[in-house]
Amino acid sequence: MIVDHFNAGLAGGAAIAARRIHDSLRDLGVDSRYWHFARRQTEALDASYRRVAWPQLADGRLASLANRVQGRLRRNLNKFVARRSLAGRPEGYELFTLPRAGWKTPHDEQTFAGQVLHLHWLGNALDYPSFFATVPDDLPIVWTLHDMNPLTGGCHYAAGCENFRSGCGNCPQLGRCGPRDLSARSFEIKEAALVGKNLHIVAVGKWLERLARTAPLTAAARSFQTIHCGLDLEVLRPGDRAAARRSFDLPSDCTVVGFGADSIDHRRKGLRELLAALSMLKTDKKTVGLVFGGGELPGTTVGNVEVRNVGFIAAKDRLAEMYAAMDLFAMPSLEEAFGMTGLEAMACGVPVVGFDTGGIIDYVRPRETGLLARVGDAADLATNLETLVDNPQLRRSLGQRARQMVEREFEAESQAQHYLELYQSLMADRAVVRPREAA
Incomplete structure (x- = not known):
C-alpha cells in the first residue's frame, strides 16, 4: 500500500502531528x-520525505518562458488581492490562507502513485482548482483536519463567526469585507473544487468533527470520524523533576505552572487570560510561570508570580525535560482543535488546567486528569489553578492518571493503526466499485 501525505511544511504543530502519523x-x-x-530543510530526513516540485514548465523554451511569466503575474495578482483585503484587519487573528496559488499544482498520478491521498495542513500550498480537477474522482482522499481552514473561506479559526455555515462573506477577519469579499470568493472556489470527490474527513478532536459534519464545504464527505493525535511515549514520559529544575535554573521549592504554544501571542491561545488568572492567585505558595514557544511576554512578573520565557524548544528530549520541571500545565485556549502541548504535558505526568472548549475536553477530564474552567473566565481559571497549586497530593494523583490515560488512548502506533484500518476499508470499497463500473 502506498499513501501520499500532503502537508505544507515540516515544522509547526500540524506538521509534527502529520509526521508522527507518517x-x-x-x-x-x-x-x-x-x-x-x-x-528550507534544517534536519536530515530519509527518502520518504519529499519536497513537491510542480511541473511548472511546458516543453520548449518559449512555452517555458510564457508559463513562467504567466505564473508570476498570477502569483503577484493573488498577493495584491490578498494584501488589499487583509490590510487593516483587526489584531490578534492568525493566518488567512487562500485556495489559489501562483502556479497550477496538478495531481500527477505518475509522481503521486498512492492508493490513498492523505491531506493535512495545506495553508497556501495548493491551487485547489488545478489540484482537485486532476485527482481521480474515485481516489480515496483522507483529509485530517488540524484546524477549521478546510471548512472556511480563509480563516483557520472562526473566533465565534458562523458565516462559514452559509458561504462566508462579511468576514470579520478581513480589513475589506462585504457580501462578496475575499472569504466568499475563496469559499466558492473550494466548494467547486471538491464536488464529486471521494472525500473522507478525519478530525483530530470531536469538536472539529462535529463542525465538519454540518459545514457546507465538507458536509458531503462520505465518512467522518475522529482519530486523536498520538505521541511517542518513549520520549514523552515522566522524568526527574529535581534534575529538570536544575537544568532550567528553576527553584526547587516553587510550584511551576507551564504554558506553551507555537506563538504564545496569538489571541486564541489565551495568554491574556492566563496572565490575568496568575495575577489573581491568592496562594501563599511560591509560584513560577514557565512559558515556551514563539512570541514575547509583556513582562516578567504578574502579581506575585515570576514568569519566565524559555523560547522555542525543538528537541524532543529537551521538551520532555521541560515538562518534567512543571507541576501543572495551563491550557487557556479560547479555541483549540486539539492542543498537543496539553497532551504532551500529560504524557510526562503533569495534570492540565484548561478552558472547557474544543479538543481540550477530549483529554482533560475533570478530577481525573485535570480541571476545566469556563471559557474565557480568568477568575474561574485562577480558582482551578489555585486548587492544584495548593494541593500537591491532588496534582500527583491527576498526573499519574493522566499518564495512564495517554498510554491507553493516545499512543502513536495505535493512532497509525486506526488510519491503516481506514485506508484498507477505503481501498476495499474502491476495488468493489471499479469492477461494477467496468461491467
Whole structure:
C-alpha cells in the first residue's frame, strides 16, 4: 500500500502531528510518503520525505518562458488581492490562507502513485482548482483536519463567526469585507473544487468533527470520524523533576505552572487570560510561570508570580525535560482543535488546567486528569489553578492518571493503526466499485 501525505511544511504543530502519523505508518510496514512544500530543510530526513516540485514548465523554451511569466503575474495578482483585503484587519487573528496559488499544482498520478491521498495542513500550498480537477474522482482522499481552514473561506479559526455555515462573506477577519469579499470568493472556489470527490474527513478532536459534519464545504464527505493525535511515549514520559529544575535554573521549592504554544501571542491561545488568572492567585505558595514557544511576554512578573520565557524548544528530549520541571500545565485556549502541548504535558505526568472548549475536553477530564474552567473566565481559571497549586497530593494523583490515560488512548502506533484500518476499508470499497463500473 502506498499513501501520499500532503502537508505544507515540516515544522509547526500540524506538521509534527502529520509526521508522527507518517513515521508510525512506516513502522507498520506502509509505504508512506510525506510530500511537503518547505523551501528550507534544517534536519536530515530519509527518502520518504519529499519536497513537491510542480511541473511548472511546458516543453520548449518559449512555452517555458510564457508559463513562467504567466505564473508570476498570477502569483503577484493573488498577493495584491490578498494584501488589499487583509490590510487593516483587526489584531490578534492568525493566518488567512487562500485556495489559489501562483502556479497550477496538478495531481500527477505518475509522481503521486498512492492508493490513498492523505491531506493535512495545506495553508497556501495548493491551487485547489488545478489540484482537485486532476485527482481521480474515485481516489480515496483522507483529509485530517488540524484546524477549521478546510471548512472556511480563509480563516483557520472562526473566533465565534458562523458565516462559514452559509458561504462566508462579511468576514470579520478581513480589513475589506462585504457580501462578496475575499472569504466568499475563496469559499466558492473550494466548494467547486471538491464536488464529486471521494472525500473522507478525519478530525483530530470531536469538536472539529462535529463542525465538519454540518459545514457546507465538507458536509458531503462520505465518512467522518475522529482519530486523536498520538505521541511517542518513549520520549514523552515522566522524568526527574529535581534534575529538570536544575537544568532550567528553576527553584526547587516553587510550584511551576507551564504554558506553551507555537506563538504564545496569538489571541486564541489565551495568554491574556492566563496572565490575568496568575495575577489573581491568592496562594501563599511560591509560584513560577514557565512559558515556551514563539512570541514575547509583556513582562516578567504578574502579581506575585515570576514568569519566565524559555523560547522555542525543538528537541524532543529537551521538551520532555521541560515538562518534567512543571507541576501543572495551563491550557487557556479560547479555541483549540486539539492542543498537543496539553497532551504532551500529560504524557510526562503533569495534570492540565484548561478552558472547557474544543479538543481540550477530549483529554482533560475533570478530577481525573485535570480541571476545566469556563471559557474565557480568568477568575474561574485562577480558582482551578489555585486548587492544584495548593494541593500537591491532588496534582500527583491527576498526573499519574493522566499518564495512564495517554498510554491507553493516545499512543502513536495505535493512532497509525486506526488510519491503516481506514485506508484498507477505503481501498476495499474502491476495488468493489471499479469492477461494477467496468461491467
